[in-house]
Amino acid sequence: MSMAILTDITRCIGCFECVAACKKTNGHEADKPYVFHINDGLSAHNWTSIVQRPDKHFVRKQCRHCLEAACASACPVAALHQTSEGIVIYDSHKCIGCRYCMIACPYGIPRYDWDKPVPYVQKCNMCYELVKHGKQPACTAVCPTQATIFGDRKELIAEAHRRIEENPGKYINKVFGEFEVGGTSVLYISDIDLGFLSYVAIPGTKALPKTTATAMEAVLPTFFGVGAVMGGLHWLVRRRQKLQRENEESEG
Amino acid sequence: MNRLDVFKSVLWTLTGLAVATAITRFIFGLGAVSNLSDSTPWGIWKGFSVVPGIALAAGGFVVTAVIYVLKREEFHQYAKVAVLIAFLGYLSAATALVVELGLPWLVWQPVIYWQFHSALFEVSWCVMLYLGVLLLEFLPVPLEETSWFAGLRRFLTKYKLVLVFLGIMISSLHQSSLGTLFLITPEKLHPLWYSALLPIEFLVSAIAVGPLVVILGVLVICYMYRKEADRKTLSKLAYLGFIVTVIYGLIRFIDLGVCGKLPMIFDGSWQSTVFLIEIALMLVIPIVLLGIRRLRYSQAGLAIACFSAVIGLGLDRANIAGVMLQVPGSHYYPTIYEVFVSLGIVAGAIIVFLFCVEHFKIWDVKWKDPRGNAEYCPRFDLSSDVWLGSPGVTERVKYSLVFVLSFALGFALMPQDRIESKGVEEITVQKARGGDTLFIDGNLDAFGALFDHARHVGILGQKESCVMCHHMNVPLDKESGCWECHSSMYTATDIFRHDWHASPNGANIVCDVCHEPQQERQKASAKECRDCHIDLYADSTADTLDTYLAVSYVDAMHILCVNCHRERAVADTTRAALAQCPTCHTGSQPDYLKAEMADELSRPAPNHVMMPPAVLQVKEE
Structure with a gap:
């Protein structure tokens, strides 16, 4: 069962209920103007934010919970890992603080406690503790206009396509996150382009973990291959030297 | 050297x-x-x-x-x-x-x-x-x-x-x-x-x-x-x-x-x-x-x-x-x-x-x-007991000194202000956008409420009061919502006052009047309100109250009143257009604000101020 969140940009009124609920549920302190922030509202204390776009558009930014998450594949200790619901969660006691997840994420979501001597990675966990017990995340629960809703991924994709078909011309004919980077659990439908959420306007449909998978599969063959080639060379060189010596001896 | x-x-x-x-x-x-x-x-x-x-x-x-x-x-x-x-x-x-x-x-x-x-x-x-x-x-x-x-x-x-x-x-x-x-x-x-x-x-x-x-x-x-x-x-x-x-x-x-x-x-x-x-x-x-x-x-x-x-x-x-x-x-x-x-x-x-x-x-x-090591040898001639001068500083002493000095210098060079501020940027405070009266319009539909910023500053203590609402945050996360202070408008209220009923200065009734004698005095063993207050209930009301909590004032107005009026105002134009915020929110404002409000609305781009909304806090008993 893959759970998902669908956000309809046309319905969002920018009320910040989701942001407030997220802060309350996760017990985050008030944000301050830190020098380490990117100016998109997300921070170590803000796991979701509303990005204001021109013409009364409000876009909720949060972790996309990719189906094949680059961050989880990058993490050397599985501190970031995927649950059976498709949610990418974080185990702070496993984390070593390498921040490779922040490098790997195609949406620039994970944030870091730069000001703390014991820092952790901070990102949305889709309220896994609530979802585990059959409830819905705090942000979707409080949304007054049902702009952001929670449910099964397949059903939400069907719902998104239904809305697009029923309101011709209202939406861009695309469910953002259906195929991007191999599909994400947080989906958007919108009347404006949401390319600004990722580093490139149109992310590829190839899941990022696949880029390293080929190289990682070659690890053991390479290890023993190099050993074998070196061993063979060593044997050849030894043998040639031995033959040379024998030749010299027989000549001498 | x-x-x-x-x-x-x-x-x-x-x-x-x-x-x-x-x-x-x-x-x-x-x-x-x-x-x-x-x-x-x-x-x-x-x-x-x-x-x-x-x-x-x-x-x-x-x-x-x-x-x-x-x-x-x-x-x-x-x-x-x-x-x-x-x-x-x-x-x-x-x-x-x-x-x-x-x-x-x-x-x-x-x-x-x-x-x-x-x-x-x-x-x-x-x-x-x-x-x-x-x-x-x-x-x-x-x-x-x-x-x-x-x-x-x-x-x-x-x-x-x-x-x-x-x-x-x-x-x-x-x-x-x-x-x-x-x-x-x-x-x-x-x-x-x-x-x-x-x-x-x-x-x-x-x-x-x-x-x-x-x-x-x-x-x-x-x-x-x-x-x-x-x-x-x-x-x-x-x-x-x-x-x-x-x-x-x-x-x-x-x-x-x-x-x-x-x-x-x-x-x-x-x-x-x-x-x-x-x-x-x-x-x-x-x-x-x-x-x-x-x-x-x-x-x-x-x-x-x-x-x-x-x-x-x-x-x-x-x-x-x-x-x-x-x-x-x-x-x-x-x-x-x-x-x-x-x-x-x-x-x-x-x-x-x-x-x-x-x-x-x-x-x-x-x-x-x-x-070589020649110049570091102790310069003391054993045979003649003559001190030939102090020995040169040994390598160990010299480099230790260099290290300790640079170590101390390093600490002196550390960024004091950055360590103290913990990475929090100093930002210059600007005068409130739109002057002393702000127009709060969360959903940008040009219907909003006026917020008398100058009056709040005056009541709360002039310059020092900024931080009571503003966290000097990143854009769009700058203010406390109104509800942070005006919580009484937003929290659900208990409509049954138990102590008033028992107090000699209040209703002055003894426990047995409501609670069954010989039983634990709990909500379950108490009488219904309607058993005494017959007048409170309309004849058609068959339900009993399942909670003593009433919705907050804001929710009463916004949810109970507005929703109904929104539907009816469409059908019946004589009904007050409660769905439009100024209908209520200017009524209590002084006249000069009404003028400003009209002014504000007539501008091509009204000055919208975002306000994070209240989070409902309903505490069940």
Whole structure:
């Protein structure tokens, strides 16, 4: 069962209920103007934010919970890992603080406690503790206009396509996150382009973990291959030297 | 002061500064001393110290492979230097990681949490294993100085070939998997550097530059200790580096050509300039200098070629691991403290290197300080009991002093304001947008409420009152909602006042009137309200109350009243248009505000003020 969140940009009124609920549920302190922030509202204390776009558009930014998450594949200790619901969660006691997840994420979501001597990675966990017990995340629960809703991924994709078909011309004919980077659990439908959420306007449909998978599969063959080639060379060189010596001896 | 003295003093100074910075980083966090940020999570500590440090340690496995596997005995004199350089390269990379990682005390965790699809998992395993292999490879050298552990030394010397093989196998993996690390960032890494062949490019370039690093090391210590280098064997070794460098150049440019990225080299952007510099340092200069036999055999030619290749490789790795791996719009530049740590680690490694050269048999003999020890002898003539003057300061005392002074200087240089502010920016406060009266219109539909900002400032205490509402936050998260103070408007209220019913000054009724006698006095055992207050209930009301909580004032108005009116106002225009905020919210405002409001609404772009809304706090009993 893959759970998902669908956000309809046309319905969002920018009320910040989701942001407030997220802060309350996760017990985050008030944000301050830190020098380490990117100016998109997300921070170590803000796991979701509303990005204001021109013409009364409000876009909720949060972790996309990719189906094949680059961050989880990058993490050397599985501190970031995927649950059976498709949610990418974080185990702070496993984390070593390498921040490779922040490098790997195609949406620039994970944030870091730069000001703390014991820092952790901070990102949305889709309220896994609530979802585990059959409830819905705090942000979707409080949304007054049902702009952001929670449910099964397949059903939400069907719902998104239904809305697009029923309101011709209202939406861009695309469910953002259906195929991007191999599909994400947080989906958007919108009347404006949401390319600004990722580093490139149109992310590829190839899941990022696949880029390293080929190289990682070659690890053991390479290890023993190099050993074998070196061993063979060593044997050849030894043998040639031995033959040379024998030749010299027989000549001498 | 001779050149070695100056050199060592500089090294100790840098180490002192680095240690001071590292201590500050562990007490106050990464943000206190570095410019790392959410947009640039990896800075020069990874981009300069870790990744290039490991690349430059490649000399170890390349040279040992040539000596022990391919049996080229003429290079045997460089085996120990090569292993030592590799060991120190890895050790400095590991040290940099300890400073750089967020939670370095957990750096061993990849040992227990296995994660086969992570390139960094493989890298960390390789670092740990290869560090161990290099230690075992090098251990016989210091053990020569002592009679202890003779068995261990014999054992390690006997099975040297096994260690060499392990070293080569782990290194090939490791160098290439460092390239794999960056395969996952096709969108962030600049296309001139990103390639699906990154793992192969990393491995080949490390093999190319490995021997050159060893040559450079040999040349530098020959210069320091005023010895003659064996130029013939060095040139032969350099020729190996030359061949692999050519192969690397071919791979890189064919790859760029196949991907159609060649025109990008000359597009004039700063990235293309950096690329050209990198290619010149890493490929052009070494290939030209080492390709011409006469220059390869000259000391200057060899030195320049090796130095250029080393700098070029460092630049290439730094570009891939940091400079070209940036989020658009972020402007990372390292702080001076980051530079302290990066240089200090290199300096520390060189100090250990020089120590080994002076105290162990890296070559056939130990290379002492060229001045000898004469001037440090106590200047006291035993036979005549004459004091000949104070002895010169010993090395140990001198360098300790340098270290302690620079260590203290490092602390004095630490950024006090940055540590105190904990990374919180100072921002200038602007006068409220739109003047003293703000127009609050959360959903930007041009219907909103007026907020008398000036009046709030006046009541709450003028200038000092700003922080009561404003958290000086990032844009769009700037204010407390109205509900933070006016909570009575937003919280649900208990409509049954138990103490008033029991109080002699209130209803003055005894317990038994409501609660059944002989039973526990609970809500369940109490009478219904309607049993006494018949008037409160309309005749048609059949329901009993299931809660004593009434919705808050705001919710009563906004949900109970507005929703109903919104529907009816459409059908019946005589109904008040409650769905439009000004219908209620201007009614209580003074007249001058009404005028301002009309003014505001007539503007082409009204000044919308965002307000985070209330979160309903309903507490059930």
